[in-house]
Amino acid sequence: MKPKKRVTLLDVAKHAGVSRATASLIVRGSPDITEKTRNKVLKSMQELGYVYDRVAANMRSNKTSTVGLIITDIANPFYSELLRGVHNSLDEAGYSVFLGTTFDLDAKQQKLLSTMLEHRVGGLILCPVSDSSNETIERIKQLDIPLVLSVRELENVDADYVGIDYEVGAQMAVNHLIQKGHQRIAFLGGFSGSTAWKKRKQGYCNALTQAGIELDNSLIIESEVSRDGGKDAVRKALLHQDPPTAAICFNDFVAHGVILGLNDAGLNPGKDMAVVGFDNVPEAALYNPPLTTVSSYARLIGSQAASLLHQRILNPDREQQRIILHPELVVRSSS
Secondary structure, three states: OOOOOOOOHHHHHHHHOOOHHHHHHHHOOOOOOOHHHHHHHHHHHHHHOOOOOHHHHHHHHOOOOEEEEEEOOOOOHHHHHHHHHHHHHHHHOOOEEEEEEOOOOHHHHHHHHHHHHHOOOOOEEEOOOOOOOHHHHHHHHOOOOOEEEEOOOOOOOOOEEEEEOHHHHHHHHHHHHHHOOOOOEEEEOEOOOOHHHHHHHHHHHHHHHHOOOOOOHHHEEOEOOOHHHHHHHHHHHHOOOOOOOEEEEOOHHHHHHHHHHHHHOOOOEOOOEEEEOOEOOHHHHHOOOOOEEEEOOHHHHHHHHHHHHHHHHHOOOOOOOEEEEOOEEEOOOOO
16 A cells, blocks of 8 residues: 655645745744634644654754653652643743653663654753663763753763752651651662662651661661552561651652551551651642651742753853752641
């Protein structure tokens, strides 16, 4: 079967009875066209099945209105909020967002970086995987497009960055638990290869040290950043010969798993064990019990990262920026 011939912009122009130049202005969103003419051309595009070849247009104009966003897990509500922030900011600036999800896998991250470059994105917002390989880091350092890192920093990578003060946030959470009388406090979830994990752990250690509580490394339990990971981590914590009475979790996703795991063990979250999360995703207030957590302002991180990327695209030589947002502890009945 002979393949169907691609509909060109000239075909659309002839069908609508306008010049190709007029049709071109319309696909590029020019305001200098009457509404009547615009509607006529758009109708012809729809009837003919015309698809705008953005990549070819980018090559002709040597610029692009498409940017890439790579996140680790779209199922995590934190990243859904971050995505909304990115879109809110970039939509206003006239960009389209090309989204990729790594599922926190380095190999997937490498593949997505290649895909983004193949589609000639004009810039990239990257939320790196927990444990990016040296090979991936070297590749990121060599990217010849504007880059903003978000949520996790990468050592030795010079790029704009937007994130939260994880160390301060974790310290606030542990201080809250200590003030509630807890001495056996676990740190559950996440992986030690991540800078975000290391900074949370440092905040956890700082709070214990300042309170004169000896650090028990057996209460630091790594796991997948997921509900199942949280359930697995709390199961291990409960097997301890001197189990914890409270836990700070890597994020709300893990904390929800911890709550479910406590329920599975016949324990009452918030009473038999206090639970504190990190991120304050919208669903956290709806958990049973509602989750005490640290606000990390995901949507604001997204909008700030998008703004930095837009600035970098407009001015590639501007001074590098690092934006660190201050966290806030939101106390609910889980603690």
